[in-house]
Amino acid sequence: xxxxxxxxxxxxxxxxxxxxxxxxxxxxxxxxxxxxxxxxxxxxxxxxxxxxxxxxxxxxxxxxxxxxxxxxxxxxxxxxxxxxxxxxxxxxxxxxxxxxxxxxxxxxxxxxxxxxxxxxxxxxxxxxxxxxxxxxxxxxxxxxxxxxxxxxxxxxxxxxxxxxx
Amino acid sequence: xxxxxxxxxxxxxxxxxxxxxxxxxxxxxxxxxxxxxxxxxxxxxxxxxxxxxxxxxxxxxxxxxxxxxxxxxxxxxxxxxxxxxx
Numbered sequence: 302x303x304x305x306x307x308x309x310x311x312x313x314x315x316x317x318x319x320x321x322x323x324x325x326x327x328x329x330x331x332x333x334x335x336x337x338x339x340x341x342x343x344x345x346x347x348x349x350x351x352x353x354x355x356x357x358x359x360x361x362x363x364x365x366x367x368x369x370x371x372x373x374x375x376x377x378x379x380x381x382x383x384x385x386x387x388x389x390x391x392x393x394x395x396x397x398x399x400x401x402x403x404x405x406x407x408x409x410x411x412x413x414x415x416x417x418x419x420x421x422x423x424x425x426x427x428x429x430x431x432x433x434x435x436x437x438x439x440x441x442x443x444x445x446x447x448x449x450x451x452x453x454x455x456x457x458x459x460x461x462x463x464x465x466x
Numbered sequence: 467x468x469x470x471x472x473x474x475x476x477x478x479x480x481x482x483x484x485x486x487x488x489x490x491x492x493x494x495x496x497x498x499x500x501x502x503x504x505x506x507x508x509x510x511x512x513x514x515x516x517x518x519x520x521x522x523x524x525x526x527x528x529x530x531x532x533x534x535x536x537x538x539x540x541x542x543x544x545x546x547x548x549x550x551x552x
Contacts (some may be wrong), residue, residue, distance in 0.1 A: 311545050314538040347541045354536070362520040368513060372520035373536055379521055380534070418552040444546060 302333040302435060304427045305383060306442035307343040309465065310336075313381070320443050320465050327441060327465065328381040335386040335435055337403070337426035339419070341374060348373050386430045403429045413457060414450045427458050439463055474500075 305328070313324040328334070348355065348370050359369035378385070392405035400408070406425035407418075414421055423440075431437050439461045440447075440454070447454060447462060454462050476484075484499045493499035527535045 308542060308545060308549075311538055311542045314534065314536055315540065315542045316537055317539050318542045343545065347538060347545055350544075351538060351541065354538075358520075358524070358535070362516075362523060364516060364520055368517055368520070372517045372524070375517055375521035376524040376536060379525060380528070417549055419549045443542070444549065446546075446549065 302335055302437050303331050303439040303441050303463075304423075304430070304437045304460070305331075305334050305336050305340065305381075306423055306440060306444060307336075307340040307347075308444040309441050310340065310344065310377060310381065310383070311347055312443045312465070314377070318443075323465055324443060331441070334381065334383050335430060335437065336378070336383045337386060337388065337423070337430065339403075339422055339426055341385065343419075344374050344377065345370055386426075386433075386435050388426065388429045388433065390429070390433070402432075410457065414453055416450055417446055420444065420446050424454055424458055427460055431458070431460070441465065 309324050309328065312318045312320045313328050315321060318324075355366050355369050355373070358364070358373060359366050362369065362372060364372060377383070388401075388403055390402040391399050392402045393399050394405045394408055397408070403422060403425045406428045407421050410425055410428070411421055414424060416424070423442075427437055427440055437458075437460055440458070441463045443465045445464060445466070448464055451462050451464075454460070481496075484496055484503075487493050487499050488496060493502060524535050
């Protein structure tokens with residue numbers, strides 16, 4: 302099973318990006334793919350700011366703009382056969398208190414990985430999903446910011462990191 | 467209309483609310499209250515059907531035209547740039 306970072310999905314839908322064809326091919330060939338709620342939020346954000354696209358789809362399908370955004374996300378998930386991995390769990394981070402499990406993981410991972418917040422959160426989601434029994438073997442991304450911590454990510458998450466360049 | 471009996475478990479909080487509505491005479495029984503509230507909930511949830519049908523329609527368009535109707539041109543640069551900031 303592969304964890305698909307949002308950047309991979311966006312690249313596969315962005316004809317201006319040089320990795321457009323490669324990411325599409327990889328998404329089509331990979332068999333079991335999981336995404337996190339962070340990917341859903343990032344996708345919603347990216348799509349919502351393409352106002353012309355959203356207005357066009359809303360008018361074509363007779364939907365409000367809000368529903369059109371969710372419709373586009375569902376279409377993308379079905380197109381690339383992406384499964385959403387739920388992480389409904391809380392963890393204790395003494396003495397800070399109880400936090401949502403991926404946030405607790407991100408707090409623990411931050412000093413080790415020293416990545417940007419969203420990148421750390423994606424790795425935290427991988428760890429949380431793995432703790433919940435998802436057999437993730439690979440992280441697929443086009444985000445080069447993961448590169449500098451590749452070894453730590455692979456050691457900590459026990460998962461191969463595949464950066465599409 | 468043909469109807470069927472469906473066994474359902476409810477938490478105490480929900481059941482207390484149902485009982486309150488019955489006591490106040492809004493509904494004549496627990497059964498009627500649940501039936502009416504479920505109907506209202508189903509009506510309310512019809513937007514979910516619209517989304518599923520919409521996504522299927524987009525997949526059909528793609529099949530017919532051979533290309534995706536969703537192009538996020540320039541979006542990757544924007545996403546990566548924003549990730550850089552935090």
